Amino acid sequence: MRDEKKARCTVCRAGMSTPGKRGRPALYCSRSCQARAYRRRKQPPVPAPERPAPTSDAxxxxxxxxxxxxxxxxxxxxxxxxxxxxxxxxxxxxxxxxxxxxxxxxxxxxxxxxxxxxxxxxxxxxxIHFDPANLRGVLSAMLDEFLPLDAQRAMALRVFSAYYARSLTDPAIAAVFLSDDHPLEELVAGFIATAQESGQTAPGLDAQREADLLVAAAVGLGGDVLHGRRTLDDVRGTLDYHLAKIFTSAEA
Missing domain, CATH: 1.10.357.10 (Tetracycline Repressor, domain 2)
Incomplete structure (x- = not known):
């Protein structure tokens, strides 16, 4: 016959030879272990340690x-x-x-x-490096930010195009994407106005209108480059052409 597997105390894991009562297997080797098991059941469970809150950087x-x-x-x-x-x-x-x-x-x-x-x-x-003596150069560099001159700017243009398309059918996105503020146009208008004060521009310009045209042209032409309808050189030539008209001083 095979030797029966020796029972072990559920508390101290010691081997037990004494059978349990009423034919059931024994759980404890002594009254001491039985009392320890009872105290454990009465104690409240130890809560699992909480995960540390992520830091602001993480x-x-x-x-x-x-x-x-x-x-x-x-x-x-x-x-x-x-x-x-x-x-x-x-x-x-x-x-x-x-x-x-x-x-x-x-x-x-x-x-x-x-x-x-x-x-x-x-x-x-x-x-973009601000140079008050060369505001035309500053504006040219600003307009370059709307052209896909590298992978990052090309990706940004595609993302903004996706948001614009979504804004046409999603009022909640439109309220955010098509806000009433026009900070970029205001910034460009401010540069043109500064150039006007120093006599660097053609007379009689409306700085705000010119800014609106420049920004809209850069955005639209940048999209044409993404679609392959125009080349970067062609688009930059168009923007330079309009900047040259703005920065034609009265003396020239």
Missing amino acids: RSRRRRQIAEAVWRIAAERGLDAASMREIAAEAGVSLRMVQYHFGSKHQLLVTALHMLHRENERLARTR
Whole structure:
């Protein structure tokens, strides 16, 4: 016959040879172990240690990671393809993580748009150098930010185009994307007005109208470059042509 497997105390794990009562297997080797087991059952459970809250830097990096996923989807497939699940998959995180950081899809799309604006402004500041003696050069550099001169600017143009297309059918996005403020046009108008005061421009210009035309032309022509309808050289030549008309001084 095979040796029966020796029972062990459920508390101290010591081997037991004494059978349990009424034919049931024994659980404890002694009354002491039985009392210890009883005390354990009466004690409240020890709570599991809480995960440390993410630091602000870690939270910012995660939000940026998710926003960049929105940018890539918008640039490659349009915002209609940017479901929460698709964004999570593109970012390499769980859907719960996306919902934790942004709450709703609308909030995510709006935040991603604002983050892209801030990123473009940060990069533009590194590329544009203000020179009051050469305001035409400053404006030319500003208009370059609307042209797909590199991968980053091409991606940004595609993302903004996706948001514009979505704003035509989504009032909530339109309220954010098509705001009543025109900070860029105001900035360009301010540069033109400054040039007027120093006699660098043609007489009789309306600085605000000229700014509206310059910005609209740069945005539209940049889109033509993305579609392959125009070359970068052709577009920059058109913008330089209009800048030359603005910066024709009265003396010249």
